Amino acid sequence: MNKLVDNLNNPDDVRLSSLSHLESLESESIHILREVASECENPALLFSGGKDSAVVLHLALKAFYPERLPFTLLHVDTEHNYPEVIQYRDAVVSHNELKLIVASVGDSIKKGRVHLRAENEPRNKHQTVTLLDAIEEHGFDVCIGGARRDEEKARAKERIFSFRDEFGQWDPKNQRPELWNLYNARVFPGENIRVFPISNWTEEDVWEYIKREDIQLPSIYFSHRRSVVRRNSLLVPITDLTPPLDGEDVEEMFVRFRTVGDITCTAPVASSARSIDEIIFETKTTRVTERGATRLDDQTSEASMELRKKEGYF
Amino acid sequence: MDGLNQSAVSGLLRFITAGSVDDGKSTLIGRLLFDSKTLHEDQLSAIEASSRKRGMQSVDLSLLTDGLSAEREQGITIDVAYRYFSTPSRKFIVGDSPGHIQYTRNMVTAASTADVAVILVDAESGVKTQTRRHLYLAHWVGVSRVVFAVNKMDTIGHDQTAFELIRDSLIDLARGIGYEAVDVIPVSALHGDNVVNRGDNMPWYLGSTLLEYLEQVPGAHDSSNQIFRFSVQRVLRVNRDNVQRCSDFENMDCRGYQGLILSGTVQVGDQIAVSQNGSQATVERILLSNKEFGQSATSGQSVTIFLEHDIDVSRGYTFSKSDQPMSVARDLDAALCWFDEVPFDGSKTYLMKHGSDSVRVKVKEIQYRVDVDSLEKLDAEHRMVMNDIARIQLRSQRDIAFDKFTVNRQTGVFILIDEINNHTVAAGTIQ
Numbered sequence: 018m019n020k021l022v023d024n025l026n027n028p029d030d031v032r033l034s035s036l037s038h039l040e041s042l043e044s045e046s047i048h049i050l051r052e053v054a055s056e057c058e059n060p061a062l063l064f065s066g067g068k069d070s071a072v073v074l075h076l077a078l079k080a081f082y083p084e085r086l087p088f089t090l091l092h093v094d095t096e097h098n099y100p101e102v103i104q105y106r107d108a109v110v111s112h113n114e115l116k117l118i119v120a121s122v123g124d125s126i127k128k129g130r131v132h133l134r135a136e137n138e139p140r141n142k143h144q145t146v147t148l149l150d151a152i153e154e155h156g157f158d159v160c161i162g163g164a165r166r167d168e169e170k171a172r173a174k175e176r177i178f179s180f181r182d183e184f185g186q187w188d189p190k191n192q193r194p195e196l197w198n199l200y201n202a203r204v205f206p207g208e209n210i211r212v213f214p215i216s217n218w219t220e221e222d223v224w225e226y227i228k229r230e231d232i233q234l235p236s237i238y239f240s241h242r243r244s245v246v247r248r249n250s251l252l253v254p255i256t257d258l259t260p261p262l263d264g265e266d267v268e269e270m271f272v273r274f275r276t277v278g279d280i281t282c283t284a285p286v287a288s289s290a291r292s293i294d295e296i297i298f299e300t301k302t303t304r305v306t307e308r309g310a311t312r313l314d315d316q317t318s319e320a321s322m323e324l325r326k327k328e329g330y331f
Numbered sequence: 332m333d334g335l336n337q338s339a340v341s342g343l344l345r346f347i348t349a350g351s352v353d354d355g356k357s358t359l360i361g362r363l364l365f366d367s368k369t370l371h372e373d374q375l376s377a378i379e380a381s382s383r384k385r386g387m388q389s390v391d392l393s394l395l396t397d398g399l400s401a402e403r404e405q406g407i408t409i410d411v412a413y414r415y416f417s418t419p420s421r422k423f424i425v426g427d428s429p430g431h432i433q434y435t436r437n438m439v440t441a442a443s444t445a446d447v448a449v450i451l452v453d454a455e456s457g458v459k460t461q462t463r464r465h466l467y468l469a470h471w472v473g474v475s476r477v478v479f480a481v482n483k484m485d486t487i488g489h490d491q492t493a494f495e496l497i498r499d500s501l502i503d504l505a506r507g508i509g510y511e512a513v514d515v516i517p518v519s520a521l522h523g524d525n526v527v528n529r530g531d532n533m534p535w536y537l538g539s540t541l542l543e544y545l546e547q548v549p550g551a552h553d554s555s556n557q558i559f560r561f562s563v564q565r566v567l568r569v570n571r572d573n574v575q576r577c578s579d580f581e582n583m584d585c586r587g588y589q590g591l592i593l594s595g596t597v598q599v600g601d602q603i604a605v606s607q608n609g610s611q612a613t614v615e616r617i618l619l620s621n622k623e624f625g626q627s628a629t630s631g632q633s634v635t636i637f638l639e640h641d642i643d644v645s646r647g648y649t650f651s652k653s654d655q656p657m658s659v660a661r662d663l664d665a666a667l668c669w670f671d672e673v674p675f676d677g678s679k680t681y682l683m684k685h686g687s688d689s690v691r692v693k694v695k696e697i698q699y700r701v702d703v704d705s706l707e708k709l710d711a712e713h714r715m716v717m718n719d720i721a722r723i724q725l726r727s728q729r730d731i732a733f734d735k736f737t738v739n740r741q742t743g744v745f746i747l748i749d750e751i752n753n754h755t756v757a758a759g760t761i762q
């Protein structure tokens with residue numbers, strides 16, 4: 018009756034049972050999400066409609082299946098969106114009957130919490146104020162995010178359960194030790210934990226998982242025609258918010274987005290990849306990192322992500 | 332090579348790199364990423380630019396692991412940086428650990444999830460205090476395999492005899508600490524010999540290069556052949572009012588137990604026991620992460636277990652097979668590593684997190700502290716300060732279910748939290 022003894026004597030069985038790398042990553046993420054649900058009072062899942070947050074939401078639905086999601090979704094909205102992303106966000110929310118709170122940078126501007134220096138400037142960094150205000154207003158003790166450690170060097174150092182003080186600040190010099198799979202999710206009122214269930218996933222893992230799980234995404238992740246200009250080795254999409262500068266040539270190109278965010282600071286890459294398989298192929302063979310190819314804002318200073326995170330960014 | 336078994340390789344390997352400052356860890360990681368062609372152009376052009384700014388002729392690979400500005404201000408690496416790369420045969424997660432003693436807690440954070448420790452040793456200057464400390468701590472958190480990269484072989488003329496002397500002493504050292512598998516590779520991170528490519532400088536070395544080793548070494552975390560242990564994270568309650576919109580789940584009004592299989596395997600029909608209260612039940616169904624029911628599940632999988640009849644189970648409880656029970660006790664022997672700047676306070680209770688269980692504990696006695704350098708016992712006088720490792724006796728508020736750490740890496744570990752400030756103040760292994 019005891020199968021384990023057989024296993025012990027038969028190393029072949031043991032080998033068969035070991036998990037593939039996607040299975041181990043998925044299992045780790047589900048474990049993390051279940052810890053959040055059990056240990057925390059009022060968690061929010063940050064959902065922007067981007068691929069990483071789509072993967073986190075998918076994992077969360079699996080983690081609690083068939084029970085409803087024990088989290089509220091929170092979108093910190095720059096209002097600098099591609100319409101396809103917002104349509105996608107709303108479709109996912111209604112399809113799954115989820116609860117979504119939208120906290121917009123526009124409202125923070127109206128309330129005088131955010132001051133713009135230029136009308137159409139990137140609102141990426143302003144999201145911090147909107148996020149922290151939303152955390153306070155709704156009393157979230159945890160925000161679950163889709164950040165990955167392979168994205169950027171400040172992220173590479175962050176814990177899975179990342180403590181933020183009552184000012185939302187991250188202190189990279191003094192992170193809580195985080196051993197084995199034992200997470201410390203404890204906070205006092207006003208403090209907050211950011212939890213990153215896909216910390217250990219790479220861009221390639223995300224795409225392979227999207228394929229395996231058949232996760233739907235906004236259409237702009239796939240190759241499409243778009244007007245762009247070439248600026249500082251990046252492609253800048255031409256929109257109402259981002260008109261061409263004097264002397265720039267507007268070109269029509271086939272592009273796709275590797276990451277979606279504020280229109281004014283997210284660049285697409287030239288690509289003819291229309292299917293997930295083609296995207297996976299490009300991801301495996303690309304010579305440029307996700308951020309290097311797409312972020313207009315991180316290149317200003319070597320430490321810009323680190324600074325933003327210290328101030329309370331995602 | 333020691334303990335290598337090609338057929339047992341699984342998809343993902345987690346390893347740490349550690350060693351004393353200046354032994355060449357940054358250069359080695361840079362070399363590994365560069366020669367395995369996993370670097371991207373923008374990463375390369377960034378380090379080319381930094382190298383030029385610093386007036387260097389060639390690209391300094393160590394700049395790839397350059398840290399945060401918070402760290403540059405102090406000129407030391409404070410925390411672990413995780414790096415990801417893959418070769419056609421495997422994916423790797425590297426925990427690049429800080430060397431400074433003050434940040435031991437961050438080094439053990441990295442080591443606690445690693446399958447293998449890669450420890451750098453300078454061929455000329457040999458083992459230093461920090462090397463020994465890292466070696467001890469990696470083993471202490473559960474790493475059972477170590478590979479030493481004896482670096483800067485160029486500085487000793489790629490000498491075989493000198494290498495063999497170092498090799499033998501490293502093997503003795505690691506075996507003395509308790510490592511099950513020990514390998515030693517002569518490398519030159521600066522010139523690339525035996526990191527990814529073999530190079531021409533050490534034809535006498537016939538073993539694997541470092542990358543070959545990493546591609547072939549088994550992931551030590553595969554504990555599916557151990558005794559079954561399952562820690563209940565959450566009780567799932569299914570009823571008509573709380574099911575997901577897109578669920579085709581048919582049974583309503585049932586309870587399931589969500590959690591991670593910590594070790595072993597479980598099958599439908601198995602008789603399980605709840606370690607905390609002794610109740611028993613038969614596994615009726617196992618809901619897998621693909622939302623389908625499976626016949627069995629194994630170590631490392633997050634699943635939901637349904638039992639044939641309802642028993643008293645809540646978060647923190649552990650399932651075992653009825654004939655392979657866990658130990659249950661209130662008094663425990665443990666090896667503790669104290670992390671916090673505030674020293675241990677014998678009058679306090681601390682919150683212990685163990686699996687998904689949380690329980691208050693007191694440290695009854697500190698038997699001795701360990702000098703990590705000499706491995707000798709020091710007397711303790713009921714005090715522990717940051718970075719101390721001590722053998723202690725704990726008393727918990729109620730029974731806890733556990734296995735000894737030497738038997739089960741998953742159920743034999745815990746952390747301590749100070750409820751006054753919520754700091755994670757210590758980690759321990761049950762002895």
Ligand SMILES: Nc1nc2c(ncn2[C@@H]2O[C@H](COP(=O)(O)OP(=O)(O)O)[C@@H](O)[C@H]2O)c(=O)[nH]1
Binds near residue numbers: 355393485
């Ligand atoms: N001769 C020689 N020097 C090396 C080798 N590997 C690293 N170094 C040098 O040792 C110094 C310290 O290296 P680094 O990688 O920064 O050490 P870390 O402090 O361990 O990260 C640097 O000057 C490196 O160029 C090697 O294989 N041979």
